[in-house]
Amino acid sequence: MAKQVGEGLVELVWPTRCIGCDAPGQLICPECMKNLPEICQSDACSRCGSPYGRVECTECWSHDGEVLHPFGSATCALEYGGIARKLVTYYKDYDERRLAGVMAGLLVDALVQRYGGLTRLREAFDCITYIPADKNAMLRRGFDHMHGVAAEMSDAMGVECENYLLKNDADDQRHLGKADRKENMEGVFELLYDEIALPGRILLVDDVFTTGSTLDAASNVLLQNGAEKVDVATICRVW
Numbered sequence: 001m002a003k004q005v006g007e008g009l010v011e012l013v014w015p016t017r018c019i020g021c022d023a024p025g026q027l028i029c030p031e032c033m034k035n036l037p038e039i040c041q042s043d044a045c046s047r048c049g050s051p052y053g054r055v056e057c058t059e060c061w062s063h064d065g066e067v068l069h070p071f072g073s074a075t076c077a078l079e080y081g082g083i084a085r086k087l088v089t090y091y092k093d094y095d096e097r098r099l100a101g102v103m104a105g106l107l108v109d110a111l112v113q114r115y116g117g118l119t120r121l122r123e124a125f126d127c128i129t130y131i132p133a134d135k136n137a138m139l140r141r142g143f144d145h146m147h148g149v150a151a152e153m154s155d156a157m158g159v160e161c162e163n164y165l166l167k168n169d170a171d172d173q174r175h176l177g178k179a180d181r182k183e184n185m186e187g188v189f190e191l192l193y194d195e196i197a198l199p200g201r202i203l204l205v206d207d208v209f210t211t212g213s214t215l216d217a218a219s220n221v222l223l224q225n226g227a228e229k230v231d232v233a234t235i236c237r238v239w
Contacts, residue, residue: 019090019099020083027098028087036087040238041113042169049076049209049232050239059239069212070146071219073228075207076237077103077110088207092145100145103235104152107205111157111233114129125231126199127160128153131206131218134167134188149235150205159203165218166192168191189221200228209234 015024020032028036045053048060048069060067091099098219108121115121130146138144146164154161168188202222206215209232219230 007047013100015115019086019096027096027102028083032083035083035086037082038081038106039076039110041075041110044114046073046114048212049074051079051237051238052078054146059208069216070223071204071215071221071232073114073231074209074212074215075107075111075114075231075233077106077234078207080210080236080238088236092141095107097143097144097148100120100148101152103207104149104156107149107233107235108153108156124201124205125157125159127162128157128202128203128205129162129164129222130204131162131214132165132167132192138178145233146206149207153205153213164192164196164198165203165221166190186217189218191225198222198226202227202230204230204232206232206234208236210238 016027017024018026018029018032020028022027039049039051043052043054044050044058047053048057048067050059052058080088086088087099087103090096091103099117111121112118115124115138123224128150130150132146133141133144149160153159163176166189204215204218204222209215215232215234219232222230
């Protein structure tokens, strides 16, 4: 009862507003939810998640040749920009933790499309894990943002959620180019515990797929330590 009264007082003083249009009442109003730049999974590249790369993906090739990733496939829910960008930013940097459920729902919907139904999705993985925050990010934000999303996904999918990774401090990837991002991630991840027994089929989740360097580095650690297959999923895809 006391919690409900407290929440009511907070809502009275600081009413919930839509992150897209600032209308009062909901975190994302129906109109802004409808305008989210969702990626059609039947058109997307299954390897890197880019929105229109199913037949011929320009993101999987560079001037150096084919871009290879250690993970098996990538599923991305939204194109990065507009309301989708606000969704990630408000959650990570403005402490709007209630958005974890919204993002988890978008990711599960995208994965259900990709894997052909919730039952098949559940059967595809033994565990959900996530890119953890490093110490600097934890101090800055006060919480591990992808843990909240992964935990909500676990409830929706009926698949166990566990953190297997430790992320050492590194430069913020948002300020780096493609080559620097890859170099910045070298040696950043390690197993959270020594001699941990990893499940065979892991779904690794993160907020934004840009070049894939973060997901590559984390996937390599999981695969080198016993995982048989790692697929990745992110809320947004930069392309």
